Amino acid sequence: MTAEDLLTTIDDHGVRLLRFLWCGNDGTVRAKASGRHGLAGRLSAGIGLTVAMGAMNSLDQLQPVPGMGPVGEVRLAPDLDTFRLLPYAPHVGALLTDQLQLDGAPAAACPRSFLKRMEARLAERRLALQAAFENEFSLATRVDGAYVPLDSGLCFSTISMTACQDYIAELAAALEAQQIPLEQYYAELGHGQQEISTAHVPALQAADEQLLVRETIRAVASRRGLVASLAPKPWPNNAGNGCHIHFSLWEQGRNRFYDGSQPDGLSETARAFIAGVLAHLPGLCALTAPSYNSYHRIVPQSWAGAFVCWGHDNREAPVRAASPFRGAEEGSTNAELKASDASCNPYVAVGALIAAGLDGIERALEAPDPVELDPATLSADERAARGIAEMPDTQAQALDALEADGLLLEALGPELARSYLAVRRSEWETYSAGDMGFEQQGHFEKY
Numbered sequence: 001m002t003a004e005d006l007l008t009t010i011d012d013h014g015v016r017l018l019r020f021l022w023c024g025n026d027g028t029v030r031a032k033a034s035g036r037h038g039l040a041g042r043l044s045a046g047i048g049l050t051v052a053m054g055a056m057n058s059l060d061q062l063q064p065v066p067g068m069g070p071v072g073e074v075r076l077a078p079d080l081d082t083f084r085l086l087p088y089a090p091h092v093g094a095l096l097t098d099q100l101q102l103d104g105a106p107a108a109a110c111p112r113s114f115l116k117r118m119e120a121r122l123a124e125r126r127l128a129l130q131a132a133f134e135n136e137f138s139l140a141t142r143v144d145g146a147y148v149p150l151d152s153g154l155c156f157s158t159i160s161m162t163a164c165q166d167y168i169a170e171l172a173a174a175l176e177a178q179q180i181p182l183e184q185y186y187a188e189l190g191h192g193q194q195e196i197s198t199a200h201v202p203a204l205q206a207a208d209e210q211l212l213v214r215e216t217i218r219a220v221a222s223r224r225g226l227v228a229s230l231a232p233k234p235w236p237n238n239a240g241n242g243c244h245i246h247f248s249l250w251e252q253g254r255n256r257f258y259d260g261s262q263p264d265g266l267s268e269t270a271r272a273f274i275a276g277v278l279a280h281l282p283g284l285c286a287l288t289a290p291s292y293n294s295y296h297r298i299v300p301q302s303w304a305g306a307f308v309c310w311g312h313d314n315r316e317a318p319v320r321a322a323s324p325f326r327g328a329e330e331g332s333t334n335a336e337l338k339a340s341d342a343s344c345n346p347y348v349a350v351g352a353l354i355a356a357g358l359d360g361i362e363r364a365l366e367a368p369d370p371v372e373l374d375p376a377t378l379s380a381d382e383r384a385a386r387g388i389a390e391m392p393d394t395q396a397q398a399l400d401a402l403e404a405d406g407l408l409l410e411a412l413g414p415e416l417a418r419s420y421l422a423v424r425r426s427e428w429e430t431y432s433a434g435d436m437g438f439e440q441q442g443h444f445e446k447y
């Protein structure tokens with residue numbers, strides 16, 4: 001879309017404010033908005049943003065990171081093709097942005113540019129990653145300052161579905177209005193827990209849409225006096241919210257994860273990519289399940305993947321090879337990363353997933369034997385004999401694993417890696433010194 005077309009659309013719809021959105025190292029979505037006056041200039045040159053935001057954690061505590069202090073600016077440069085009218089905010093639109101240096105080059109720590117770099121590395125092999133985010137979230141009301149789940153229904157319960165049908169209808173309409181195809185909805189296991197999945201699309205678009213989806217889930221709820229939370233573990237004794245990432249590799253319209261001659265339909269490329277993801281998973285999950293709260297979700301027998309393994313339709317494996325659908329085998333062959341939640345920066349998460357998978361392809365790694373049972377039912381010795389390691393127990397352990405993963409650090413680049421680690425380490429320092437109430441308050445309404 002050209003700037004001229006965009007301005008015409010904006011005027012046709014009476015848009016008065018245009019949000020320039022970005023997602024930080026803390027995984028929160030933030031924005032600066034432009035009024036109509038001066039908008040043409042901001043569409044081409046961007047909005048100014050302090051470089052310090054790269055070092056801001058999810059408690060708005062600025063971390064000491066070289067080059068990310070009070071001096072210096074980047075530009076939030078919009079990608080005009082991402083424009084959406086926001087159905088939940090009258091006369092408001094949104095755009096996703098890259099962070100550019102003043103000379104127009106991508107800022108070294110720009111997460112969206114990181115994902116583009118990883119896509120370019122795939123493109124060198126004529127490959128492109130398609131991804132879909134599957135968001136689980138909790139609907140709650142506030143009673144005397146406490147969050148109370150909207151219902152206490154059963155998994156996939158139609159009673160739970162009915163309890164929030166007006167909200168879901170508005171959510172579905174809002175996604176449709178933003179041209180984000182909703183695939184499925186159901187009430188999930190947890191009290192108040194819902195799940196929606198959206199269509200698989202090219203990686204960058206998937207990450208852009210993930211921010212729009214998160215915004216929409218929360219905003220539609222807030223207009224109805226509800227709180228929607230995508231926090232990984234919204235209540236200590238209620239099911240966790242995953243944000244599973246489905247992925248497959250494509251080359252000129254063909255799914256390179258698919259090989260019809262294999263009994264499970266998975267190609268050698270798919271197996272090598274999965275092997276790369278598994279080889280890097282302990283560090284990768286610091287980027288895909290990145291918050292303090294994330295590690296209260298990734299525990300055994302919670303269907304979040306607490307042991308490093310993969311399996312066919314194994315919902316206790318952090319990487320699940322999803323069974324394809326009869327008659328649509330090629331199109332539906334994909335793998336699912338379950339060790340992922342919506343407190344991640346989706347650009348960082350998908351970019352790192354590509355880096356890990358590509359490493360598997362480049363080194364022609366062999367996938368370990370698939371695990372076709374719940375690994376928690378094996379003894380520790382049996383798991384050790386099968387080479388099944390435990391996932392990190394805490395955010396701090398995941399960050400240690402990331403810091404020890406040279407390939408992921410190199411892919412991120414020193415600026416993004418350094419600022420990311422500083423931000424997430426500081427969250428660990430703060431939350432590990434607090435109690436469960438502080439943890440809940442710190443995550444429930446930020447994700």
Ligand code: GLU
Pocket residue numbers: 136239240241242243297302303304315338
């Ligand atoms: N709620 C689970 C999680 O935390 C996932 C349940 C499922 O398999 O959909 O990831």
Ligand code: MG
Pocket residue numbers: 136188195
């Ligand atoms: Mg689910």
